Amino acid sequence: MKRQMPSTKELEREIKDRVKSMFRKDFEDATEEEIYRACAEVVNDVVIDNWLTTQKEFVKQDPKCVYYMSMEFLIGRLLGNNMINMRGYTEVMDALANLGVDINLIEDQEPDPALGNGGLGRLAACFLDSLATLQYPAYGCGIRYHYGMFKQKINDGFQEEVPDDWLQTRYPFELQRSEYEFEVKFGGWVRYENQPDGSTKYIHEGYNSVIATPYDMPITGFDNGMVNTLMIWDAKPKEVFRLASFERGDYNKAVEDMNLARNLTEVLYPNDNHIQGKELRLKQQYFFVSASLQRAIDKYLRYHNDIMRLPEKVVFQMNDTHPTLTVAELMRLLMDEHGLGWDDAWEVTTHCVAYTNHTIMAEALEKWPEDIFKGLLPRIYMIVEEINRRFCEEIKAKFPGDDEKVHRMAILADGQVKMAHMAICAGFSVNGVAALHTEILKNVSLHDFYEMYPEKFNNKTNGITQRRFLMHGNYKLSDWVIKKIGRGWITDLSQMEKLTMLLDDKKSLQQFMDIKLENKKRLAKYIFDHNGIAVDPNSIFDVQVKRLHEYKRQLLNILHVMYLYNQIKEHPEMDFYPTTFIFGAKASAGYENAKLIIKLINNVGAVINNDKSIDNKLKVVFIEDYRVSNAEWIFAAADVSEQISTASKEASGTGNMKFMLNGAVTIGTMDGANVEMYQELGGENIFIFGMSSDEVIAHEKNHDYNPVDEMNKNPHIQKVLSQLVNGNYSIDNPELFRPIYNSLLNTQCTERADTYFVLKDFASYCEAHEKIQEAYKDREKWARMALSNVAHVGKFSSDRTIQEYVDDIWHLDKLELK
Numbered sequence: 001m002k003r004q005m006p007s008t009k010e011l012e013r014e015i016k017d018r019v020k021s022m023f024r025k026d027f028e029d030a031t032e033e034e035i036y037r038a039c040a041e042v043v044n045d046v047v048i049d050n051w052l053t054t055q056k057e058f059v060k061q062d063p064k065c066v067y068y069m070s071m072e073f074l075i076g077r078l079l080g081n082n083m084i085n086m087r088g089y090t091e092v093m094d095a096l097a098n099l100g101v102d103i104n105l106i107e108d109q110e111p112d113p114a115l116g117n118g119g120l121g122r123l124a125a126c127f128l129d130s131l132a133t134l135q136y137p138a139y140g141c142g143i144r145y146h147y148g149m150f151k152q153k154i155n156d157g158f159q160e161e162v163p164d165d166w167l168q169t170r171y172p173f174e175l176q177r178s179e180y181e182f183e184v185k186f187g188g189w190v191r192y193e194n195q196p197d198g199s200t201k202y203i204h205e206g207y208n209s210v211i212a213t214p215y216d217m218p219i220t221g222f223d224n225g226m227v228n229t230l231m232i233w234d235a236k237p238k239e240v241f242r243l244a245s246f247e248r249g250d251y252n253k254a255v256e257d258m259n260l261a262r263n264l265t266e267v268l269y270p271n272d273n274h275i276q277g278k279e280l281r282l283k284q285q286y287f288f289v290s291a292s293l294q295r296a297i298d299k300y301l302r303y304h305n306d307i308m309r310l311p312e313k314v315v316f317q318m319n320d321t322h323p324t325l326t327v328a329e330l331m332r333l334l335m336d337e338h339g340l341g342w343d344d345a346w347e348v349t350t351h352c353v354a355y356t357n358h359t360i361m362a363e364a365l366e367k368w369p370e371d372i373f374k375g376l377l378p379r380i381y382m383i384v385e386e387i388n389r390r391f392c393e394e395i396k397a398k399f400p401g402d403d404e405k406v407h408r409m410a411i412l413a414d415g416q417v418k419m420a421h422m423a424i425c426a427g428f429s430v431n432g433v434a435a436l437h438t439e440i441l442k443n444v445s446l447h448d449f450y451e452m453y454p455e456k457f458n459n460k461t462n463g464i465t466q467r468r469f470l471m472h473g474n475y476k477l478s479d480w481v482i483k484k485i486g487r488g489w490i491t492d493l494s495q496m497e498k499l500t501m502l503l504d505d506k507k508s509l510q511q512f513m514d515i516k517l518e519n520k521k522r523l524a525k526y527i528f529d530h531n532g533i534a535v536d537p538n539s540i541f542d543v544q545v546k547r548l549h550e551y552k553r554q555l556l557n558i559l560h561v562m563y564l565y566n567q568i569k570e571h572p573e574m575d576f577y578p579t580t581f582i583f584g585a586k587a588s589a590g591y592e593n594a595k596l597i598i599k600l601i602n603n604v605g606a607v608i609n610n611d612k613s614i615d616n617k618l619k620v621v622f623i624e625d626y627r628v629s630n631a632e633w634i635f636a637a638a639d640v641s642e643q644i645s646t647a648s649k650e651a652s653g654t655g656n657m658k659f660m661l662n663g664a665v666t667i668g669t670m671d672g673a674n675v676e677m678y679q680e681l682g683g684e685n686i687f688i689f690g691m692s693s694d695e696v697i698a699h700e701k702n703h704d705y706n707p708v709d710e711m712n713k714n715p716h717i718q719k720v721l722s723q724l725v726n727g728n729y730s731i732d733n734p735e736l737f738r739p740i741y742n743s744l745l746n747t748q749c750t751e752r753a754d755t756y757f758v759l760k761d762f763a764s765y766c767e768a769h770e771k772i773q774e775a776y777k778d779r780e781k782w783a784r785m786a787l788s789n790v791a792h793v794g795k796f797s798s799d800r801t802i803q804e805y806v807d808d809i810w811h812l813d814k815l816e817l818k
């Protein structure tokens with residue numbers, strides 16, 4: 001039976017009782033942190049009952065389930081999310097209010113679990129939310145990093161990285177499960193023995209190993225009693241006891257094992273869309289893949305006896321190439337631990353694993369040096385060699401005489417292990433994350449593979465959860481929508497379509513814009529408290545928040561701001577609607593160009609914000625430490641959403657959808673999921689600019705783009721570029737931004753200048769912004785555009801995405817819950 005949250009009155013008492021029993025304090029004397037912990041336990045009580053029920057039904061109904069394999073789960077804070085999904089948010093809010101406490105301050109005590117970098121990790125979290133809400137059995141499998149995504153401090157305009165010690169105090173929503181520990185082995189060598197029956201036995205020796213311990217986190221569905229599990233793995237040495245003994249021979253090994261365990265899960269690599277190829281990263285990958293597969297097979301064999309039928313109950317979805325070792329490790333477990341021969345093991349593996357590609361950026365494609373790979377994973381390497389041998393035979397048979405092709409497609413080539421090639425070879429499904437992205441995979445970046453296995457390729461356009469990004473982040477708009485069209489949209493976002501009936505209703509449009517203004521005031525206060533900058537809530541809030549990457553073109557945005565500033569200064573009388581440009585972005589710690597762009601944004605802000613002569617027409621704000629928790633407020637307050645990547649480079653984008661859900665209007669390129677937003681919205685409700693992906697790809701192919709031509713054509717560009725290097729924005733060090741200038745204009749030996757076509761799209765971007773200015777001045781017209789965005793957002797729910805994964809790839813059974 002589904003357990004419900006207590007009533008407001010009961011909650012008041014329970015929270016007070018908890019504070020007393022946990023901290024031996026009267027409520028009046030408790031700190032906000034203690035109240036948060038008490039609330040977490042009150043909510044946990046309900047969650048745990050539902051978790052137990054779900055797991056019992058799971059055993060009884062024996063449905064097929066998905067293991068979502070991912071190096072990242074950017075789940076964000078759970079207290080608020082769980083209260084919403086258990087339908088007790090308002091009750092807890094009221095209970096706390098009756099006790100004289102603001103729920104926001106309590107939620108703010110929770111560390112923001114940041115076990116991910118950006119889009120890819122957040123997508124995994126939205127998927128788990130939707131799976132539970134749609135009642136599909138699912139496990140998230142990942143790593144319990146002791147330090148998640150770093151906290152960003154801005155110091156003198158520069159980014160500084162501060163470790164994110166989220167486990168400093170006990171995290172209330174995780175549960176250690178020591179009963180599901182498994183050993184994971186690294187290094188050593190493989191010996192083989194021929195058996196009397198003609199088979200070969202492989203014996204792994206001389207290895208170091210760690211014990212993998214899972215921590216389970218509950219993933220609650222919305223109002224349905226379903227609770228799935230996110231298992232994140234931590235490592236501990238297995239030899240601690242022997243270390244204390246006098247077995248001298250083992251002492252050194254024990255020390256090695258301890259160090260291995262200590263480093264393994266210490267920290268998340270802070271790169272988004274970029275791979276460093278460090279051995280420790282490969283260790284992390286194997287560690288969580290091996291542990292997760294062992295647990296999955298164990299669970300399967302507890303209730304079934306025929307391992308050949310594993311694909312009927314289990315599917316492993318590989319989130320990008322990071323967990324591709326799933327292929328080889330599953331083969332190893334099936335053969336070496338469960339006695340299958342190669343062909344049977346391959347039959348099972350290729351029916352259990354599927355692969356999602358999230359990028360076409362070359363620097364994000366994982367390739368491991370063969371020697372590192374072989375040294376760390378000797379048995380796995382043997383298996384990869386055999387997979388590769390058979391795969392190359394298959395290519396030769398299909399395309400006789402095309403040796404070039406075999407070389408291009410091989411898993412092992414040029415001294416490297418190519419993870420994407422292995423994922424495609426073994427996976428029964430290969431999907432992109434937006435329609436355009438999937439077409440580019442098929443026609444360009446994975447064309448060889450598409451020719452070989454056209455039936456494997458399919459598209460699954462990304463989505464987001466409306467529970468977190470509207471109900472929790474923007475409760476004012478959420479309540480308003482409920483008043484207008486009821487509650488159906490909470491689990492069926494296509495019902496937002498009903499809002500179209502309000503598009504010509506002046507009163508509704510006014511209410512809608514009043515809510516936006518309230519949300520802008522909330523953000524303005526946040527900005528004042530954190531940045532000391534007073535921004536006008538009546539100005540246009542134009543927002544770009546996402547990881548800092550050159551292809552995402554934050555540089556185009558800030559160059560345009562510099563241009564606007566020049567215009568306003570040169571033509572003080574010009575008609576300009578006051579605009580606040582808001583940025584938020586973390587740069588990977590070693591990404592110098594990206595870090596310099598952060599500094600540029602801050603310096604431009606410092607000059608513009610302090611220039612009294614422009615009458616507050618322009619403000620530039622850089623929000624420090626952009627993360628899930630402040631993102632929710634930022635989306636709610638945005639008028640304009642900047643989605644301006646170089647066409648073809650952003651696989652999908654998901655921030656674009658979160659803005660749309662909150663009634664912001666997009667200025668964007670025809671890239672990623674922007675294309676599908678455009679299709680849903682019609683051209684009047686979105687501002688599209690810039691080159692198409694075909695044009696970009698053609699320029700890249702023909703090498704016929706010269707940014708100097710763009711500069712020579714356009715005096716505005718000339719002026720802005722000269723201001724990059726004349727000290728305008730860096731008086732003490734005029735050369736500071738020279739690297740940015742050079743990246744736009746000076747052809748390096750390795751790369752063309754202006755790799756991401758910033759100058760090429762500049763003029764068209766300026767025009768699009770002029771149209772926004774025009775549109776915003778007509779307040780009613782703007783309201784209609786913004787509300788149209790909410791009304792047409794239905795497609796972009798992760799509920800829709802998950803249903804497509806289930807129908808086309810996973811074929812899961814729903815769990816029945818009373």
Ligand code: Z15
Nearest residue numbers: 119120273358359433650651652653
């Ligand atoms: C990442 O955040 C994404 C792709 C990657 O390959 C890596 Cl390593 C990290 C992003 C894409 O850039 C973004 O366009 C997409 O929306 C997101 O994954 C989820 O699919």
